[in-house]
Amino acid sequence: MIRDSVKLEIKSEIFKHVYEEEEGIPLFKTYIAGNWKASEEFFEVKSPINLSTIARVTRLKEEEVNKAIEIAYNKGRWVIRDTPGEKRLRIFNKVADLLEEYREDFVNVLVLGNGKTRAAANGEINASIERLRRTDMDVRRMYGEYVPGDWSSESLESEAIVRREPYGVVLAITPFNYPLFDAVNKLAYSAVSANALLLKPSLSTPLPALMLARILEFAGFPKEAFSVLPLSGSEIERYLSDRRIAVISLTGSSETGEKVIKKSGIKSFIMELGGGDPAIVLEDADAVYAASRIALGITSYSGQRCDSIKLILAESPIYEQLKLNLIEELKKVKIGDPRDPTVSMGPLISEDTAIELMKGIEDAVSKGGKLLFGGERDKNYIKPTLIEATQENVRNMYLYNKEVFASVALIVEIKDLEQAIELSNGRRYGLDAAIFGNDINKIRKLIRHLEVGTIYINDYPRHGIGYFPFGGRKDSGIGREGIGYAIEYVMTYKTVVYSYKGKGIWEYL
Numbered sequence: 001m002i003r004d005s006v007k008l009e010i011k012s013e014i015f016k017h018v019y020e021e022e023e024g025i026p027l028f029k030t031y032i033a034g035n036w037k038a039s040e041e042f043f044e045v046k047s048p049i050n051l052s053t054i055a056r057v058t059r060l061k062e063e064e065v066n067k068a069i070e071i072a073y074n075k076g077r078w079v080i081r082d083t084p085g086e087k088r089l090r091i092f093n094k095v096a097d098l099l100e101e102y103r104e105d106f107v108n109v110l111v112l113g114n115g116k117t118r119a120a121a122n123g124e125i126n127a128s129i130e131r132l133r134r135t136d137m138d139v140r141r142m143y144g145e146y147v148p149g150d151w152s153s154e155s156l157e158s159e160a161i162v163r164r165e166p167y168g169v170v171l172a173i174t175p176f177n178y179p180l181f182d183a184v185n186k187l188a189y190s191a192v193s194a195n196a197l198l199l200k201p202s203l204s205t206p207l208p209a210l211m212l213a214r215i216l217e218f219a220g221f222p223k224e225a226f227s228v229l230p231l232s233g234s235e236i237e238r239y240l241s242d243r244r245i246a247v248i249s250l251t252g253s254s255e256t257g258e259k260v261i262k263k264s265g266i267k268s269f270i271m272e273l274g275g276g277d278p279a280i281v282l283e284d285a286d287a288v289y290a291a292s293r294i295a296l297g298i299t300s301y302s303g304q305r306c307d308s309i310k311l312i313l314a315e316s317p318i319y320e321q322l323k324l325n326l327i328e329e330l331k332k333v334k335i336g337d338p339r340d341p342t343v344s345m346g347p348l349i350s351e352d353t354a355i356e357l358m359k360g361i362e363d364a365v366s367k368g369g370k371l372l373f374g375g376e377r378d379k380n381y382i383k384p385t386l387i388e389a390t391q392e393n394v395r396n397m398y399l400y401n402k403e404v405f406a407s408v409a410l411i412v413e414i415k416d417l418e419q420a421i422e423l424s425n426g427r428r429y430g431l432d433a434a435i436f437g438n439d440i441n442k443i444r445k446l447i448r449h450l451e452v453g454t455i456y457i458n459d460y461p462r463h464g465i466g467y468f469p470f471g472g473r474k475d476s477g478i479g480r481e482g483i484g485y486a487i488e489y490v491m492t493y494k495t496v497v498y499s500y501k502g503k504g505i506w507e508y509l
Contacts, residue, residue, distance in 0.1 A: 034223030048115035076196035167246035275431030276310035282437025291325035297460030303407030430473035
C-alpha cells in the first residue's frame with residue numbers, strides 16, 4: 001500500500017530560514033510577531049502515510065505565548081489598523097502570488113503531512129489563493145450607516161453615524177484537515193477588518209501555518225499583528241480567558257467548541273463545529289447521479305470533513321436502486337499511498353480515528369445494522385463504509401449520534417418527508433444537508449423544516465472558499481463564515497451621536 005519511505009523535502013530558499021536539519025529531519029522554528037523562535041523542546045509531526053516523523057516544531061514556553069499576546073494587544077492591533085485598507089488588500093494579493101510561486105512546497109507538505117492526494121492538495125492551495133484575492137468582497141460589509149434623528153421626538157436636532165471597528169485581537173484555532181485554507185480564511189476576514197491575529201494550528205499539521213507566516217513576512221504584513229502558537233489543546237486553554245483576546249474563531253469538534261466557550265468568558269465567538277451531514281434522496285431523483293455525488297460526499301478527503309455525508313435517507317421507490325448504485329460507486333474508490341496518482345483516497349490522520357470507526361461499525365451491527373460495504377482497515381487506512389439501518393434502530397447507533405471523522409455513512413429507507421425531517425433533526429448536529437430530487441414542493445418543505453445552516457440541492461455539501469456563507473445550528477456552531485459574513489463576528493459597532501440643538505440647522509414643523 002505504501003510505495004516507499006516518507007521524507008519531507010522543502011526546496012525553496014525562502015523557507016530555509018525557518019527550520020534546521022537535525023538527523024535528516026527539519027526542526028521548525030515558530031513565528032512570534034516578526035521573530036522566529038527556536039527551542040530545545042519540540043513537538044513531533046508524523047505523516048499519516050506511514051506514521052513516521054517527518055518534522056519537529058518548536059514548543060513555546062509560557063512567557064513566549066504571553067509575549068505574543070502582549071505585542072498583539074499593545075502594538076499589533078494598532079499597527080494593522082493604521083495600515084490603510086487598500087494596502088492590506090495589496091498585501092493579500094502579494095501573499096496569493098507567493099502561494100502560487102511556492103505551490104510545490106505547499107503541495108508536498110499537504111500530501112505528506114495530511115495524507116492528501118496531489119489533486120486535493122492543489123485544490124486546497126487554489127482555494128487559499130482565491131480566498132485571499134476575494135478579500136475585496138469582504139470590504140462591502142465593513143461600511144457603517146447614517147441614522148437621522150427626526151424619527152423620534154427625543155432625538156430631534158441630532159444625527160448619528162454607526163461605525164464598524166475591529167475588536168482588536170483574534171485568536172484563530174484551526175483543525176488538521178485544511179491547515180492552509182483555514183489559516184488563510186481566518187487571516188483574511190480577521191486582518192482585512194484590521195484585527196491582529198494569533199493563530200493556533202493543529203499540532204497534527206502545523207507546517208502550512210508556519211510556511212504561511214514566512215510568506216506573510218515577504219508580503220509586508222505588519223509583523224506585530226501576527227503570531228503562530230503551536231500549542232496543544234490543554235496548553236491553549238490557559239489563555240482563552242485572557243481579556244486582551246476579544247474574539248475566538250474556532251473550527252473543530254462540537255466537544256472542543258463547548259469547552260472553549262466555557263473557559264473563555266465574555267467574547268465574540270465564530271465557530272464551525274461538528275457536522276456529518278444528511279443526504280435526502282427523493283423518489284424522483286436520478287439514482288445514478290445521486291449515488292455518484294453522495295459517494296464523493298462520503299469519501300472526499302477520507303471523510304475527514306465537517307461537511308462529509310454521514311446519513312443517507314432515501315424514499316422507498318428509489319431506495320433499493322440508490323443502494324446498489326452507491327455500493328458500485330464506493331467500489332471504484334482506490335485506497336492507498338496518496339503520492340500514487342491513481343489513488344483517490346488516502347489514509348486517516350491517525351489510527352485513533354480508524355479504531356473509533358471500527359467500534360462504531362461494531363456498535364451498528366450489534367444493534368441491527370447491516371454492513372453493505374467496507375468495514376475493513378489496515379492501521380489508519382480504511383475502506384469507505386456503508387451500513388444499512390432501519391428507522392427503529394438507527395437512533396441508538398453511535399454513528400448516528402456521534403460524528404466519526406472517517407469515510408462512513410448510514411443508509412435508511414424512509415416512507416415520507418416527515419420521517420426524513422425527524423431523523424435529520426434528531427441528531428445533535430445542524431451544519432448542512434443535501435437534497436436530491438426534482439419535486440419543488442417537497443424540496444421547499446424540506447428547506448423550511450431542516451434545522452441546518454446550509455442546504456445543497458442536487459449536490460453534496462462542500463463549503464469551498466466560503467463564497468456562499470456556511471455555519472451550523474445546534475451543536476454545529478455559532479455564526480457564519482464566508483466572504484463578507486464572518487466580518488460580523490470580528491468587528492463591532494460604535495455609534496457616534498451629534499447634537500445640534502439650538503443651532504438652527506433643522507426647523508421642524
